[in-house]
Amino acid sequence: MLSKDKMDRINELSKKKKAGTLTEAEAKEQTQLRKEYLDTFRSTMRDTIExxxxxxxxxxxxxxxxxxxAKKNKFLN
Incomplete structure (x- = not known):
């Protein structure tokens, strides 16, 4: 799970984007944070399903x- 600080930052950047005040550097940061969030979410969901x-x-x-x-392969690796 992503830290509370990172989740807060994602939300802050989202609000800035909606307001139209997001800089190019912040847009890149937002993209990176969203990718990290989705990777974490997918990993957690995969573990749950398995x-x-x-x-x-x-x-x-x-x-x-x-x-x-998938469960068998996970334990073999």
């Missing part, structure tokens, strides 16, 4: 094979 186990009402494991493979 650790999900789907059970049907009868108690059978119906986790998609793709998720099982």
């Amino acid at each position: 650790n999900v186990k789907v059970i049907d009402p009868e108690g059978n494991d119906v986790t998609p094979e793709k998720v099982k493979e």
Whole structure:
């Protein structure tokens, strides 16, 4: 997860962009911070999905094979 300071900075830059006062240097910083945020989000989401186990009402494991493979590959690396 991104630090509170970085999240605050993303929001601050977003407000400046909406106001039309964003400088070129700040636009580059905003792009970099957004990329970092998305990378962190995707990584967290991937980890969450790889650790999900789907059970049907009868108690059978119906986790998609793709998720099982991703989990297996993660532990092998």
